[in-house]
């Protein structure tokens with residue numbers, strides 16, 4: 001029996017030992033899905049707090065139920081450790097580590113490199129490795145292949161197998177989760193793709209094969225670049241409509257009545273999250289090495305990045321129309337999270353809006369039911385969410401709706417506020433037009 005045949009047999013009968021490197025919002029759900037499919041799973045993460053919680057059978061990821069972790073831990077199907085040496089006994093390893101941007105806007109590959117350097121120490125014949133972290137096309141072949149294979153005198157596609165499979169976890173989503181979201185899989189060689197697909201098919205409903213790791217890497221970037229560019233389009237449309245004196249929300253709702261050939265996106269104060277504002281820049285960065293300027297991405301990113309400044313300019317105009325300068329005015333920002341009804345503040349445009357308001361001398365407070373404290377990573381300021389939101393609404397010269405959390409009573413906010421700038425059309429759910437309210 002060849003190395004490949006032996007490994008495929010172990011993957012199909014679930015005797016293969018599985019390891020997940022990185023136990024965050026991607027890795028932990030994946031570990032649970034593989035464990036519940038019958039594999040023995042070992043999670044590896046340098047964060048001892050995570051490991052200690054998992055050892056007690058507790059989940060720290062809202063999408064992963066503690067009961068699911070507890071059952072797997074008690075059943076001996078899942079354990080977690082900070083010790084990478086467990087990898088010497090593993091057959092199948094999935095790498096689910098962050099790929100953020102550096103402050104310079106370039107890809108930060110440090111998490112992938114450190115996971116890869118650890119794994120390289122324990123590589124052996126008969127392993128399959130799948131990278132899930134969103135990254136630029138070529139990462140799997142240019143970075144992981146030489147480090148994990150050649151340096152260990154292992155021949156890929158014969159002694160070991162390497163593939164890329166983009167993560168598609170949307171935190172908080174309940175209709176599509178790890179197990180029922182189709183999974184794209186592309187190998188360094190066709191055999192690599194076959195082995196990696198055989199592994200994932202044992203746990204995930206639909207595995208969609210592509211011919212190379214690069215095709216899989218690129219498909220993920222298309223998914224999120226598509227969103228970023230279309231959001232940039234409607235953000236620019238909002239600016240054009242304001243100049244034209246046309247209601248952009250009415251225009252978008254009208255266009256969305258078209259039952260085909262149109263997909264609704266809505267303008268906002270900018271792009272937040274750890275995917276949409278970041279993933280496309282991995283592609284444009286890579287294309288620079290081919291002397292190709294990804295103009296769509298650059299332009300959309302420029303428009304989206306400018307939206308916080310545009311929102312502040314609109315607040316300034318609204319106060320001016322009411323005889324007030326922004327400087328010295330009390331401004332309450334509603335919402336710090338990057339999108340409604342979640343507690344994630346990563347890359348949130350709220351932080352930029354608040355920072356710009358502070359720079360212009362406004363007396364700024366914020367409220368977010370999910371986020372009690374915020375701080376600006378580069379500017380260094382810190383703030384606490386106000387305790388009495390409605391009191392702050394009454395006292396503010398301007399209320400800026402930046403994140404349209406469902407829990408807010410927008411009718412009461414309109415009633416108690418002097419002036420509202422609404423960057424999400426949250427007030428539109430209550431009233432189309434109101435003399436106190438201006439919208440993007």
Ligand code: SAJ
Nearest residue numbers: 167168169170231265266267268271272273275276338339
């Ligand atoms: N946004 C807009 N207008 C829109 C949609 C989004 O301004 O029409 C803003 C949001 O407020 C947020 C940012 O863009 O600040 C990103 O929003 P998002 O809805 O794309 O949410 P994310 O960042 O959680 O994106 C994730 C992605 N999932 C993965 O990468 C696996 C994305 O591919 C999903 O399509 C998206 O969730 C989703 O559909 O919820």
